[in-house]
Amino acid sequence: MNKQARFTAHGVKLALMAMAIAATGNTMAANNATATANSTVVAPIAVSKAVDLSFGSIAGGASAGTVTLTPGGTRTVGGGTVAAGGTPAAAQFDVTGAGNLTYAIDMTGTASTLTSGSDSMAFAPISDTSASAKTSGTVTTGTLSNGAQSIYVGGILTVGANQNAGTYSGNIVVAVNYN
Numbered sequence: 001m002n003k004q005a006r007f008t009a010h011g012v013k014l015a016l017m018a019m020a021i022a023a024t025g026n027t028m029a030a031n032n033a034t035a036t037a038n039s040t041v042v043a044p045i046a047v048s049k050a051v052d053l054s055f056g057s058i059a060g061g062a063s064a065g066t067v068t069l070t071p072g073g074t075r076t077v078g079g080g081t082v083a084a085g086g087t088p089a090a091a092q093f094d095v096t097g098a099g100n101l102t103y104a105i106d107m108t109g110t111a112s113t114l115t116s117g118s119d120s121m122a123f124a125p126i127s128d129t130s131a132s133a134k135t136s137g138t139v140t141t142g143t144l145s146n147g148a149q150s151i152y153v154g155g156i157l158t159v160g161a162n163q164n165a166g167t168y169s170g171n172i173v174v175a176v177n178y179n
Contacts, residue, residue, distance in 0.1 A: 042098035043147070047176045050094050053153055056086030060163030067159060071152035072131040081159040090131065091153040093174045099147040102179045105140050107153075111170030114157065121168055122158040127151055141179065 055067050058081055065079025075088035095103065107127065113120040127138040131152050142149050153172055 042101065042178075043096075045095065045097035045101075045103055045144075045176050045178055047093050047095045047151075047174055049091070050150070051089055051092040053091035053155065053172060054087060054089045055155075055157055056088040057084040058082065058086075058157075058159060059084045060159050060161065062161055064161045065159045067157040068135055069126070069154035069157075070133045070135060071126060071128040071154045072133050073152075073154070074133060079159075080161060091172055093151040093153070095142060095144065095149050095151060095176050096147055097144050097178065099144060102141060102143050103176050104179055105138075105142055105151060106175040106177070107138055107173060109171070109173030109175065111172070114168035114170040116164070116166030116168040119164045119166055119168070121160065121163065123170055124156045124158075125172065126154045126156065127174075142176075 053069070055069055056075060058067055058077065061080025061082060063080035065077060065081030067081055067083075068076045068078070069088055069090060071090050073088055073090045075083065077083050097103065105127070107125055110123075110125050112123060114123050125138055126134055126136055128134050129139055129142045129149055129151055134154075136156075139151065142151065151174055153174070
């Protein structure tokens with residue numbers, strides 16, 4: 001028994017020594033790197049209406065015509081349509097958010113007709129990020145210089161021959177989202 005006890009005690013010492021060497025070897029072989037995770041939260045983007053769109057007063061004639069209002073608020077009439085006073089004004093939407101970021105502009109919710117009771121006139125928006133003389137198309141992107149920008153909306157109104165009198169209206173919907 002004495003011989004077996006010595007062998008076992010010697011074997012335990014060898015096993016402990018082997019485990020210590022193995023643990024040291026694993027520690028020396030480990031290779032680690034660390035990255036920092038971060039994020040910047042910016043101010044939410046927001047849009048608000050500052051001015052409603054007004055084509056002013058018009059009169060329909062014996063033939064169809066159009067009224068075009070630029071994003072800068074300049075009105076022209078054509079065909080059988082006649083300007084009849086009023087104060088034309090392009091709509092203005094003010095956008096605010098984080099400075100110098102770009103954003104997408106979506107006007108898909110905008111009415112394609114202006115209605116008065118059961119009467120209607122086709123409406124096509126014209127928009128820009130400046131009060132320009134543009135006469136067609138809509139702007140789809142903008143940049144928040146110093147955290148703000150305005151979107152101006154005019155449009156083309158198609159007036160039918162002998163269009164019925166009335167106050168015609170529809171909604172212009174401008175949605176914005178950061179790019």
